[in-house]
Amino acid sequence: MVPWIRARSTRADVADHFRALRDAHVPEKRGGLTPAVLVDGADAVVFGDIRQTVRATGREYRAGCALRLTVEDGAITRYHVYEDSLTVAQALAGDAVAG
Template sequence: MSGTRAVVEEFFRRAGAGEFGRLSELFAEEVDWNVYGAEEVPWVGRRTTRAEVADFFDVLRRHLEAEEFAVHRIVVEGEDAIVLGDMRQTVVTTGDLFVSPFAFHLTVHDGLITRYIPYEDSLNLARAFGVA
């Protein structure tokens, strides 16, 4: 599994199956990672290592319960992929629902993800998290 599409599809297969502990295996040791949003949301911010990626998924898993996560399209051009879809998740601490369309920009180099930039409704997330 080294092609961009195959790696991205495997990432979303594992995420959909709840295999969060195995997601970081798909990332390079050094990554360009940034999740935009309110600083009070525990998983927001920049990460640069595979270990930080593993921590992200651990933190995310403790704070969100997925109700729905649907990938509608994956567009690949060379090493870059754009993934479009919709999500519906419950924030554990507040019980509030976070609903948003999403777009992820992932880059795959030598069979590993080197860039991960998600775009989602960060204001809606902050509100569901109780910080906006």
């Protein structure tokens, strides 16, 4: 189970999402790239490449991701994350990570 991958609908839920991400990874061993950002009015899609190291297992992983965002009146009103959850789950379990 990946603790941050679940439905969320409140500000508190979103804050918990980011705390779970922070707590699960080694901050000094993270990185990523954002090769493309597409914007259409209030909506945007951000394509990325995540590089993390799981604190509990020491496993490094790299996974593609996309974020779908909507910004209204200066606030993010939609934040959907699409990621390679199999690679993330394998790293959390300590399994060999596909690469």
